[in-house]
Amino acid sequence: MTCKHLTPNELVMIEAYFQTKQSVLTVSKILGRSRQTIYNVYNFFKKGFSASDYYKRYKENKTYCGRRPIILSTDQQTYVQKMTAKGWTPDVIIGRAEIPISCSVRTLYRLFKANYFDITKLPMKGKRKPNGHNERRGRQAFKRNISERLTDYTQFNEEFGHLEGDTIVGVHHKSAGITLVERLSKVIITLKPGGHKAADIEKATTAWLQSIPRNMFKSLTFDCGKEFSNWKEMSNSNDISIYFADHGTPSQRGLNENYNGILRRNGLPKKMDFNQVDQNFISAVASKRNHIPRKSLNCRTPLEVFLSYVNEEQLSSLI
Template sequence: MTYNHLTISELSFIQNFWNQGVKAYIVAKTLKRSAETIYPVFRFLYAGNSISEYYENYRANKSRSGRKPIVLPNDELEYIKEKVSLGWTPDTIIGRNEKHISCSMRMLYRIFKCSKDLDVTSLPMKGKRHPNGYVERRGKAGRLGRTLLKRHQDYPNYHNEFGHLEADTIQGKNHHGAVMTLVEWKSKAVIILNTRHKTDKAIFEKLDALLSVTPKGLFKSITFDNGKEFSKWKD
């Protein structure tokens, strides 16, 4: 349950009511607040203090609340800078787990954006999800198969075990050529297949060729988006 702190306007009303001798429970009903919220202010005023002092105390206590910022050790910072210089992203650094990092992937992105030790502009996408001016123009095929909820029901250890691929396609400049990327979720290892064309037939043929030469059971699942080029996945 979220607690809304008293505003300056409400504190002014409380002081005026207190000066007029209005009871605290009546003030609570008038302001539509809990009586437990009003009584501490009344007790503070009865002790000979002013409402401005109450507000300053509140601000001082507020500044000490909340989670303390995460400060990464120097060895972890140096490791992160080294990998970023090689083109790694925070999710790759955390996912590969070559070295223990004292925060999650999302927190590492926040540290890049807020910390002076790590520069967000050094990331491949400068901390952005898409480049400037990006507009999704590619047609969609609607929902082609199961939802992500169904995937997690079928594979409850999806985030902790090896063998789950996430597939996507990349179109070449001026629509010349295309490749399909298969990213293993846990290790962030990438398989790149030159499909030449961004069609469902080309995608299916390359994927079938890959799976025919890999050990059975190595890959447990492949997650596609709703692009039309993946419409033959059921085959």
Template sequence: MTYNHLTISELSFIQNFWNQGIKAYKAAKALKYSAETIYRVYRFLDAGNSITEYYETYKANKAKAGRKPIILPDDELEYVKEKVALGWTPDTIIGRNERSISCSMRTLYRIFKRSKDLDVTSLPMKGKRHPNGYVERRGKAGRLGRAITERYKDYPNYNDEFSHLEADTIQGKKHKGAVMTLVERSTKATIILNTHHKTDKAIFEKLDALLSATPKHLFKSITFDNGKEFSKRRDIANKHDINTYFADVGAPNQRALNEHTNGLLRKDGLGKDMDLSDLSTDYVQQVASHRNNIPRKSLGYKTPLEVFMQYITDEHLSLF
């Protein structure tokens, strides 16, 4: 329900009606307010007060109205800080429900924005997103291989089944160094390959080593963007019997999960200001482990690692 509050101009009109001795109900009809509203002002004036005093009293009362801001108890605030330090979001903290928090998810987001103890810029994306209708305009050399339209013909249940990867690279500052990222679509499990360089040779060697170390057919397909570093995809496809596809040129939304994950990995420790050419493999694995152990709303607040392991059978384990 909404209410029309009297303005100082309307209060002046009411005072004029009062000065002229016009009945309150007639003033109410003229101003299209309820009679009780006008009677209230009339009674205030009858008591010897001015219209300015009425307005100041009204503003003071209005300032006290409304719901008081929720303040989290110290123990809950410390718990939230601890989980945010691990990469959790307010949505994950409330949804995972490992312990009770005395506010809703939306309220917790608002607390981040106004609290001095919580840093909203520590959250993924820092609140910055492309506007609706954003179109990627960065140029590409053209699609390098089979289109994703063929992917849906080969795998009619693609959107619901396990074992399909999306792949991309993350570059370091001033194009120094790179890593390759792969995300399994149904579990959101992330693999980071420490390629050091963004070349087709470096990409092939690391991807070949990964697929050679995993059970055959554990992964059925990989969808790449159109970077030239993926030009050896035929060698990978033939050697490991895995289908490869490419998103349309200038359409990163067709690999949205991988693009979003790369943004999170930037926050997790692969920042744009880093030189990635000399990273240790241990460090890269720590970044991947950190991301894989953060609960996700789309996974029912389970972690990607928990969901991924549900698909690994004893037969798979025996082949590692």
């Protein structure tokens, strides 16, 4: 049963009944309150106090109710701020448990929401496109559809070696970078092509694939952008299966799309001219993300998971 406290109007009425010497039983029946409640208020009035005094005391006592706010120690605050600045999320900070944090994941998120920490450091949330948005890009024809992928690789969701790929364009759409994400380990690989056209994307991707052990990666899934129109040559020369997501459905390559947004915020913004940076720079941006633990990897870093499938000698040519 929910407890319903006396309202200011009820207190004024009880005070009026008290002054007219109405009995506790009569007042309790009129207001639908228990006799003990009315009796307690009457005793308060007998001491010379008023209804406003009673309500003021009630409001003061109410401030002591409820759970006390959680305050993290200085060391814990410093650690949380340091890790979020590196790109760690609250669930990873708690789950990784490098140092004990005296609150739950949900409470830590609430502290961010209450501006206890800088909420701008958290990953973006919400829709990036409004309802009813009609994607007009990527109507490439003669492609291998993503629906064929699971037929060709029945263990697709459990095995290592399947990539999702995309490009992130620079300022004025005159330059680009290539992003590739391995689905199982969530490691991201960034490449710098010589330009933003299909031939440039093919050349850079082929050069990278030929620098690593053949057949290390089994498949590549792109969106329907025209920059991947040379996919057949890329597939044949590197012996890798290439598929394309359905038109207007970035969620079919959600991991890659999410990483692209993260890279945009962490060193590769839209206003950047990729012609003015080198491979080492964009690789360094990706390397930072590969060293950040993820909840979906049991709070391990993508690099730690990736190394369980690839030795360090092979890694040097990959990332």
